[in-house]
Amino acid sequence: MPKPTTTKGRATTKAAKTRTVAAIPAATKSQGANGLAPPPARKKAAAKPVIAANPKPVTVKPVATKPVTETVASAPAAQAAPPPSPTPEAPPAAAKTAVPLPPAPEPLVNSTWMPSDPADYARNLAKLMEGSGKAWTTIVQRAAPSPKLPEMTESAKAFGVVTQSWLAEPEKLLEAQKALATRYYELWQSTLKRGVGHTVAPVVTPEPGDNRFKDPDWKAHPYFDTWKQYYLITSQWLDGLVDDAPGIDDRTKQRADFYLRQITTAASPSNHPLTNPEVIRATLESSGGNLVKGMENFQRDLERSGAMLSVAQSDTEAFEVGRNVATTPGKVVFQNSVIQLLQYTPTTKTVHRVPLLIVPPWINKFYILDLQPQKSFIKYAVDQGFTVFVVSWVNPDGALASKTFEDYAREGILAAADAVSRATDVHKINVLGYCVGGTLLATTLAWLAAANEDRFRSATFLAAQVDFEKAGDLLVFIDDNQLNKLEATMAEAGGVLDGGRMAQVFNMMRPRDLIWPYVDNNYMLGKKPMAFDLLYWNQDSTRMCAANHIFYLRNFYLENKLAKGGMSFGGRTLDMAAVKLPVYELAAKEDHIAPAESVYRGARLFGGPVRYVMAGSGHIAGVINPPGKPKYQYWSAGEALPPSLAEWQAKAAETAGSWWPDWSAWLAGHAGEQVNARPPGEGLAVLEDAPGSYVRVKA
DSSP states (O other): OOOOEEETTEEEOHHHHTOOOOSSOOOOTTTTTTTOOOOOOOOSSOOOOOOOOOOOOOOOSSOOSOOOSSEEEOOOTTOSSOOOOSOTTSOOGGGEEEOOOOOOOOOSSSTTSOOSOHHHHHHHHHHHHHHHHHHHHHHHHOSSOOOOOHHHHHHHHHHHHHHHHHHTOHHHHHHHHHHHHHHHHHHHHHHHHHHTTOOOOOSOOOOTTOGGGOSTHHHHSHHHHHHHHHHHHHHHHHHHHHHTOTTOOHHHHHHHHHHHHHHHHHTOGGGSTTSOHHHHHHHHHTTTHHHHHHHHHHHHHHHHOOSSOOOOOSOTTSOOBTTTBSOSOEEEEEEOSSEEEEEEOOSSSEEESSOEEEEOOSSSOGGGGSSSGGGOHHHHHHHTTOOEEEEEEOOOOGGGTTOOHHHHIIIIIIHHHHHHHHHHTOSSEEEEEETHHHHHHHHHHHHHHHTTOOOEEEEEEESOOSOOTTOGGGGGGOSHHHHHHHHHHHHHTTSEEOHHHHHHHHHHTSHHHHTHHHHIIIIISOOOOOOOHHHHHHHSOOOEEHHHHHHHIIIIIITOHHHHTOOEETTEEOOGGGOOSOEEEEEETTOSSSOHHHHHHHHTTOSSOEEEEEESSOTTTTTOOOSSSOOOOEEEOOSOOOSSHHHHHHHOEEEOSOSHHHHHHHHHTTSOSEEEOOOTTTTSOOOEETTOSGGGOOO
8 A cells, every 4th residue: 555645735645646637648558558559449430530629627626737636635624734644545535525637638649549440551651661762763863963052052151151140249149049948938838737728828829821830730739739839939039040140241141041941941840740730630541541642742743853853733734735724816926936926816896006015934934924714814905905916935945045135135025026016017016024024125125215216105014123132032042153053054954944943943932832832732641732723834834045044143133234224235235214115013012033122113213104003912923813803902103103112102002903904994095096806917927826836845
């Protein structure tokens, strides 16, 4: 018989004192040493495993915070502390009151921690090991050489500078470490209180819109909630180390922050199978079948990727160019080695006399503006009564490696404009440039203005930069050293930049949205990527000519020559103030490629009237926001552009819905009177049906 002990008037035994209520149940006698109970008798259908929420706290009086025994001895009313009973196994009946413990939390996933079918689970583990071996063999035997990633060296440099800056300020570093320890201690206390049944407020919560922790168990279950909070505390502290690093210039901070974001995003507990509740449920419900399917998805991505793994973002079999994307009817009416020119079939009996030429970026393909019909900007423009022509850039190979930025201006924009004028018998046409297509357009307009050549009536720019001083995270990759390495890499690849390389750079700018959700969905949950036309387009990358790409990065991103008035192009010195034609300038509020502030700075360089409009969302969703199902709003404030974007925003008016009607009304004012609709090919030869053959070439 164990010797009784006395604790604040409570008669307990040493054995009873060892019983505790844990957030995650420990092994019981029936479970054995490893904490796993033997599987229950097989039933017709296995019970669906669930993850239990935190148990509802139970109040125990007079002491409610540490229930330790199944029965608690109560003191008589007249005594504050009765002496210990000489026979604890038989206390007086009047002094014994049964008080139930708070219910123990449910097990993590199910009552046995066992998959629904253990035998099937064993078979799936064997399949998983076999698949892992095949994937590793594919990686080892891959014909393509391992890519040279200057990011590894650059990130080490940036982190080294930040580290040295903190080591030089030991007192500040100590304060930062104390702050982190304090936050960890708060989390530890919170977890303990929750483990014994208290309801406690979280120490830290995810920022709004963070979909990584949307599963209810990230809040409801202490195990996952603790992992989540530990991660958030640590990642926020690391962010602060970079932001508050003493004596570091802004460019170094930007680089360190960018590379730190890659690391902390990858380290999220949502990206690991043992700390993601959705993955654990899927694994037990399917007896590991999700992991087998995930390995098959991984192997498939490996086989279709080049030197760098391309994680599928969309069901690649769900779409086909010309079948359910890029379907607006039209014809190819002109082509050369750089472009095909598409003219679209009118849908109105009459059209505006002045046609519209659209110049998309050559990074990715033009049909971002012609996705499915309800989201097609091109179809919308045609339906508004404009004669629409679109440039479809070539997907270049080594034979076009020497094509320059100037070649793209002459053989792209100017050659297309000449063809449009011949087809419509209109000399001065309207033109639109998107992203880098807009940068090329602005350069071409400045080149024409330098010789007083008047070829265009108005210009529209969509998320296009002219001033690159505030060009966003792409500046992380821009300096002489990195550009020299990139130039050498392209030379080794035959004079082109692999399309997957540029796609990976853009994905790295938003890893939380464009990389890890698809890793989790495809590889850990074993699901097929959803069918999404925009993400299908995002995967349909293009190569880039070395000469053109290096000129673009050096002259715009590195040296910002066009904005500074120092660019010489085609034998002429360029001045953006000489461009006097009317301009419609669209920026996107959350654009990470062409930030709204960068676009605004460029808009102020034009010498003529500029209507600056800022759409909601980002680089793609802000532009592709059709009137039928608008998701975002836009802001406008007339043609006066004050010195800063903040001043413009202070007076800008918000309008719900799509910016497309606003642009259409503006363009109609520069498109002339109505004339009979023009069928494609009138005045030019019809070469083939839209969307043409250039857009179908895969990188």
